[in-house]
Amino acid sequence: MRLALRELVRRPARFVTATLILTVIAILLMFLGGLLDGLIRSTTGAVRAQDADLIVYSDTSQASFLRSRIDPATRAVVEEVPGVFEVGGIGVVQLGARVPGNGPRDLANVALFGYELTPDGVPDPPAPGTAWADEVLRDDGVEEGQTIALGPARSPITVAGFVEDTSYLGQGGLWAEPATWRAVLARNRPDARLGPGVFQALVVRVEGASPGEVAGAIDAATGSTETLTVDAAISELPGVEEQQSTFNQIIGVTVVVALVVIALFFALLTVERTALYGVLKALGARSRTLFLGLVVQAVILTAIASAVGAGMVLVIDRLIPPGSIPLYVAPSRLVLSAVLLVLAAIVGCAFSLRRVLRVDPASALGSSS
Amino acid sequence: MNDRPIALDMRDVRKVYRVGDSDIVALDHATLSVERSEMVALVGPSGSGKTTLCSIAGGILSPTEGRIVVGGEDITGHSESQLTSFRQRKVGFVFQSVNLVPFLTARENLLVVDELGRRTGAAARERADELLDDLGLTDRSKNLPSQLSGGQRQRVAIGRALMNDPELVLFDEPTSALDTELGAQVMELIRSEVTSSNTAAIVVTHDERITDYCDRSVNIVDGKLQAA
Numbered sequence: 137m138r139l140a141l142r143e144l145v146r147r148p149a150r151f152v153t154a155t156l157i158l159t160v161i162a163i164l165l166m167f168l169g170g171l172l173d174g175l176i177r178s179t180t181g182a183v184r185a186q187d188a189d190l191i192v193y194s195d196t197s198q199a200s201f202l203r204s205r206i207d208p209a210t211r212a213v214v215e216e217v218p219g220v221f222e223v224g225g226i227g228v229v230q231l232g233a234r235v236p237g238n239g240p241r242d243l244a245n246v247a248l249f250g251y252e253l254t255p256d257g258v259p260d261p262p263a264p265g266t267a268w269a270d271e272v273l274r275d276d277g278v279e280e281g282q283t284i285a286l287g288p289a290r291s292p293i294t295v296a297g298f299v300e301d302t303s304y305l306g307q308g309g310l311w312a313e314p315a316t317w318r319a320v321l322a323r324n325r326p327d328a329r330l331g332p333g334v335f336q337a338l339v340v341r342v343e344g345a346s347p348g349e350v351a352g353a354i355d356a357a358t359g360s361t362e363t364l365t366v367d368a369a370i371s372e373l374p375g376v377e378e379q380q381s382t383f384n385q386i387i388g389v390t391v392v393v394a395l396v397v398i399a400l401f402f403a404l405l406t407v408e409r410t411a412l413y414g415v416l417k418a419l420g421a422r423s424r425t426l427f428l429g430l431v432v433q434a435v436i437l438t439a440i441a442s443a444v445g446a447g448m449v450l451v452i453d454r455l456i457p458p459g460s461i462p463l464y465v466a467p468s469r470l471v472l473s474a475v476l477l478v479l480a481a482i483v484g485c486a487f488s489l490r491r492v493l494r495v496d497p498a499s500a501l502g503s504s505s
Numbered sequence: 506m507n508d509r510p511i512a513l514d515m516r517d518v519r520k521v522y523r524v525g526d527s528d529i530v531a532l533d534h535a536t537l538s539v540e541r542s543e544m545v546a547l548v549g550p551s552g553s554g555k556t557t558l559c560s561i562a563g564g565i566l567s568p569t570e571g572r573i574v575v576g577g578e579d580i581t582g583h584s585e586s587q588l589t590s591f592r593q594r595k596v597g598f599v600f601q602s603v604n605l606v607p608f609l610t611a612r613e614n615l616l617v618v619d620e621l622g623r624r625t626g627a628a629a630r631e632r633a634d635e636l637l638d639d640l641g642l643t644d645r646s647k648n649l650p651s652q653l654s655g656g657q658r659q660r661v662a663i664g665r666a667l668m669n670d671p672e673l674v675l676f677d678e679p680t681s682a683l684d685t686e687l688g689a690q691v692m693e694l695i696r697s698e699v700t701s702s703n704t705a706a707i708v709v710t711h712d713e714r715i716t717d718y719c720d721r722s723v724n725i726v727d728g729k730l731q732a733a
Contacts, residue, residue: 418600420592498556
């Protein structure tokens with residue numbers, strides 16, 4: 137292993153090309169991961185924020201807030217299901233918002249929620265006519281205390297303060313008490329107006345039972361609902377699975393490319409070192425010692441590439457104007473990418489194992505090359 | 506022969522390679538003993554079995570038949586792993602093309618033998634310094650092989666072969682890459698080191714002049730040993 141480390145230190149030039157390629161791959165991997173996280177974050181924030189176990193939709197809605205309707209009678213049935221601890225109504229309307237100071241066509245995309253049970257990080261519902269705004273709306277010029285006009289009816293909503301990570305389908309979340317949401321919905325989407333006490337969905341907190349069992353019990357009791365866990369509801373949001381699937385495939389291909397780069401580089405290095413390995417084996421080196429040296433070199437190169445890549449992605453994150461692309465650089469994503477690359481490096485090295493094993497120490501004798 | 510201890514004892518050793526449907530006999534009932542401090546020249550044309558004999562004596566190859574004892578250790582039935590361990594402890598090699606590790610200094614090239622085997626640390630460093638001093642390379646100990654002359658590189662290779670205080674050192678054409686004068690100097694050095702370290706040596710060569718530095722010569726033709 138010392139031999140491998142010394143080679144890295146003494147002959148860095150021979151490893152520069154591979155490290156540069158791996159660095160580019162690391163940047164690509166981390167950037168793609170950041171884009172996926174940003175997209176998912178901006179799509180699912182409002183649902184992820186729900187401090188609840190279950191979300192109850194009407195059974196024909198295909199788990200869509202916009203298509204779902206839960207009337208007070210259904211709610212009453214839900215509240216009586218054993219294991220149901222708390223129930224709150226929730227609804228949303230997606231609109232364009234005119235922000236003071238912005239041009240007339242420069243609308244901020246907002247999703248106004250009416251809620252009863254407070255989501256994580258969102259305070260109790262504010263006074264009628266006001267709403268908590270998601271931080272992302274600051275990029276659209278929204279400020280605390282400002283009154284913005286929602287939708288074609290230009291319904292005024294005053295921003296009471298800001299909350300984080302509550303976006304919904306790429307639109308900044310606004311969180312208001314149900315009456316405010318109901319009024320804005322009625323004025324701007326008359327076709328979707330809801331009667332008194334009717335919500336689009338219910339969020340349910342469970343106690344003393346498993347959420348899965350309670351979900352089944354709710355649907356059995358109402359006969360007209362589809363109850364999902366919060367995680368399942370997130371997956372059902374439009375585009376979430378497609379985004380994850382697409383990006384994960386690209387990320388997977390990128391990891392495979394890293395693996396191939398490592399495999400080819402170290403395979404070439406092993407071929408080049410055949411004579412040296414023969415000599416070292418003749419001197420008493422074991423194949424596993426030589427192979428371990430390869431793995432150590434690959435892991436170090438990949439770790440360096442990952443560290444530089446992470447630094448570059450953090451710089452890119454700072455340079456990109458806020459709100460321009462949905463990039464979210466999370467430490468966990470950087471670490472995961474680095475771990476994937478290191479694993480790819482180890483697997484890539486494994487392709488050279490056979491060649492290392494096959495180096496015959498006898499080749500060192502009787503050879504003048 | 507006198508009563509010096511036997512370092513290498515090969516008895517009736519055969520090595521047969523299977524090539525396609527036919528058997529190639531590379532070594533044919535070879536019997537050879539080499540005492541400590543004795544230097545034997547192994548002379549023969551290309552393909553005569555010199556390398557096979559050295560490979561078997563050095564624990565790189567296993568024989569098809571026969572018995573090999575080196576430094577009192579019978580290696581005839583050793584597994585690959587046991588042979589590796591044996592080479593670490595009891596054999597030194599000087600290869601035809603020197604083959605120093607290019608990114609290690611002269612001193613580190615000696616110490617690599619210790620790193621590949623059971624590490625002795627300070628003792629190995631002391632041994633390396635001692636050998637470099639013996640070989641007149643103290644002032645070159647921090648030089649890389651590329652910064653050394655051909656003769657200096659060969660001396661480093663000799664030092665590396667002696668690092669593990671071996672029972673047997675195998676020299677494969679040690680002067681083939683050197684001019685006549687340098688070759689003579691290197692052979693004198695080998696002679697001196699073999700004697701002072703009380704080790705046995707086999708020197709593979711085509712060059713009849715090399716035999717002058719050895720205690721005796723053995724010819725090998727078509728895998729059969731013949732006293733010169």
